[in-house]
Amino acid sequence: MTLFDRVFSGNDAVYGLTEGAIDAAIAQHGEDKAVSFPDTAYSLPCYYSVTGTKVTTLKELKEALGVVKTLMTREKRLNDAFMSGIATALCAEFIEVLKYIDGATPYEEPCYGHLADAVIRELGVPLVTGDIPGVAVILGSAPSVEEGVALVKSYQAQGILVTLVGGIIDQVKEAGMNTGANVRVIPLGKDVTSVIHVVSVALRAALIFGNVTPGDAGTLMKYTMDRVPAFVNAFGPLDDVVVACGAGAIALGFPVITNETENIFRVPKSLIVQEDVSKFNATSLEARDIKIKITNIDIPVAFASAFEGEIIRRKDMQVEFDGSRVDCAELVHTCDASEVEDHKITVVGPEVDEMEEGSKNSIAYVVKVAGKNMQPDFEPVIERKFHNYINCIEGVYHTGQRDMQRIRISHAAYDAGFRIKHIGEVLYSQVKNEFDAVVDKCEVVIYTDPAECTRIRHEVAIPIFEKRDDRLANLTDESVDVYYSCILCQAFSPSHVCVVTPERLGLCGAVSWLDAKATNELDPNGPCQVITKERPINEELGSYEDVDEAVQKFSQGALEHVTLYSIMQDPMTSCGCFECICGIEPFSNGVVIANREYAGMTPLGMTFSEMASMTGGGVQTPGFMGHGKHFIASKKFMKAEGGIERIVWMPKELKEFIADRLNATAKELYGIDNFTDMIGDETVATDPEALVEFLTEKGHPALGLDPMM
Ligand code: SF4
Ligand code: NI
Ligand code: NI
Structure with missing residues (x-):
């Protein structure tokens, strides 16, 4: 069988299933029954973005299927295969939307199914800043649980958003891995059709951020190709349906990497065979041209933006620091170069080992910086990044700012050897990394001694915060040039x-x-x-x-x-x-x-x-x-x-x-x-x-x- 035959046969199979499912739904509910996904203003987002038509009832869904059929041409040209891939994706969307009839909630923990518009908007900023450098779609079952989990973790450590479809979901669950949007590992669903929920994200991104006109399929595909850094990892054996879905992914500009060797045809940069699953990560990033900023920080746990949204619950925490209860502060302080010893990290007061398990403690860190181009106006800009830096530590949670921050260190991080001094290590390397244009030297002093924290908070930090606020409050549009x-x-x-x-x-x-x-x-x-x-x-x-x-x-x-x-x-x-x-x-x-x-x-x-x-x-x-x-x-x-x-x-x-x-x-x-x-x-x-x-x-x-x- 040629690749064309596989795509066409997969497409035909899904089309047949879709037709059957719609007919059955009409028989059951009547053709005026409303169909929609929850929490989206884009109807059936994939069908709407490709055709410009909003489907609202089963009757319209059936008509839409007729439109899909027109995409399913059967000449053996690349474009026919791509369009059949898109048709397969649209059929998958139809099958999925039927699951939501009557406000049903067809997906249960840990699977997400359809993702709300709000999720896409939230992804906007990190995708723009490169904080999420890519989106991986992992499909099927890895050859072993270990290989599957290792692959997911490798992406997670790079900040890549991972979506899971099929057997891999049970594999990560079996390994006890924590999943969820907050750690950037999103199990979509176990049926292959649930892959449409990530395609839907990419296409809505084009409508939401790219102002692509619904129905303008050419611009749509160019947008996803140029601006949505997604790719697919499909574990073999691949059935024809998956191959057809893959053709759809490729049409949108998303390369497919697979370990299947039988009956597969390589297409440079688009359909890539990589037999060694441990190389999926490198192969995928290369195919999609994704560059990862490497942050090597000398701490005993992982450091990646994927951990930014991780929450540490009370039962999982070793200790906590809470500025709303005890004296805390975080501060960047511009000093003369002679007053700063680069990369010196000092802890004044007890380390975590000396704190009672589950206790609430004081913490105040002063990041002293010096540099020819440093200005006090940059201090709050740097300080504001602390939240992000500390949150990126696996097993450490940070909220708030200034003298109201709260930090939790998990049992797991503590057991891995994470200590207060490592917070200093993180602050040091990130400030040096990101602000190298102005910071030549950086030193971190972390106080955990309660009396010192009180002193730093009230005598050093608060007066500085007040001065800054006054300056900002006095800035008006008229007062600046x-x-x-x-x-x-x-x-x-x-x-x-x-x-x-x-x-x-x-x-x-x-x-x-x-x-x-x-x-x-x-x-x-x-x-x-x-x-x-x-x-x-x-x-x-x-x-x-x-x-x-x-x-x-x-x-x-x-x-x-x-x-x-x-x-x-x-x-x-x-x-x-x-x-x-x-x-x-x-x-x-x-x-x-x-x-x-x-x-x-x-x-x-x-x-x-x-x-x-x-x-x-x-x-x-x-x-x-x-x-x-x-x-x-x-x-x-x-x-x-x-x-x-x-x-x-x-x-x-x-x-x-x-x-x-x-x-x-x-x-x-x-x-x-x-x-x-x-x-x-x-x-x-x-x-x-x-x-x-x-x-x-x-x-x-x-x-x-x-x-x-
Ligand atoms: Fe985007 Fe405007 Fe915020 Fe800049 S200021 S990051 S352009 S929303
Ligand atoms: Ni924006
Ligand atoms: Ni006080």
Whole structure:
């Protein structure tokens, strides 16, 4: 049999199964029965992105199958094989969606099945920054449990996101391996059709971040090929169905690596036979051109971004440090070169061995840095990375920052020999690695002695934090001479540009004006460039000739005008990694804001995901805007439309998070006390009528403003 025959026969088999399954479903439920995946605004995401048609009922699903059939041409040309591969994938999606009829939850622990839009948006930033350098799809059963687990772990140690389909799921389970999105190992499902759930992620990424028009299959495939660093590892023996799925993967630009030698035909860079499973990793990275940044740190446990989301439960922890209960601090301190001894790590106070198991302790670490180009403004930028550095240690968990951090060290890490001094080792090597442009020498002092921690916290750290806050609070858009662009997200959202100002941070929430400034100085040719502001056009809108020129240049002409303070006129674009979205609510003349964490309904009749599907992709969408959480309390928030008094609704959690700052801004701008009490939330209303009733009762100022459109 030729490769063509195998693809075609696999495709035919899956098509037959799909047809049977749809007919059976229609017989059971009737053809008007609704079909959908949960938590997505993209219907059947694969079918929708390839054809531009949204399927909502079994009847439409049956019609869609007719469209799929037209892809299944049978000439022996490469394109026919690719299209049959895509057809196989679409059939798999149909089979999978049938499992979700009537709100069923067909997948159980540890399998995920369909992944929500929110998961894809969360993957956006790490994929952009290269923090997730690739996506591995492992299919079938490895020759042995050991080989399978070793392969999964090898990717995990590189930060690669691993998805599992079929027998490998039981193999990692048998080995007792921890799986889940938080450790970047996602078992999808045991049926081969569940592989569609990762394809669905890749295709939705193209719609969400790449602004690919659904139905534009050519651009879609180019996007996945150029920008989604995925690849497939398929364990033999391969049946024809898997071969057909593989053809679909290759059509999307994802190489397939297999240990099958019989009846397989090598296609350079696309279908690769690697008999030695221990070489799958290297072969795959080479085929997909993935470069891994190597971080060799001298500690007894692994260090990789895959461990960033790992959670250490109370029962699994050896000791904990908790800034909310005892005195803790983390600080970068710029010193004179003579005061810093490079790579010196000192622990002042007890080591973990001397701490009672399960106890809560103090910790304060001061990272002393020196360098000709070092500036105190960089200190908070470096400090903010500590969370990420410490979290990447296997078996160590970190949350919070400044003097409110919390760290847990697991039994397993402790048993492997991990001690406090290794935290110093990690901080040292990462700071030297990442900030080599400004840090020439670095020394770490870690205090665990409670009295010393109290001293460091109250006498050293807090005064420095306060000074920094004052500086930041005094920074306004008017008080600075330049703004900065950020194009970090262009790796995924090719025409997106953020303009970062002191009062408007990047929409991801992670890049403040000071961060952008530091990024620019650390890497003058990097993602953040200076934007002058010498030629204002309209101060109310926040429009400048300089800004327009910059966005034109950095978007390669995709954008012509961008205002900084308007949601209606030439608003800033959104990539996809916004912390929040705000959208106009016509009945109250106001805007509704939803944050990513909020899964419920908003008074716009849309969830966060649905609002997000109208906002991303680096295009301007007047009336909708992605933004960072902290922007909500800014005096520049929608200044052109009247500012924060337009805010009529926010999820309760977000409201509480931003309350102090938002109330202070409302008091200053409008003389309103406790403004957040006037803003609705999901406990008050999730429909416009109830919301307007609530706002009327509270005398919310938006009701008296001009309509926004
Ligand atoms: Fe992406 Fe904008 Fe954040 Fe830069 S500031 S990382 S472009 S969202
Ligand atoms: Ni204290
Ligand atoms: Ni982004």
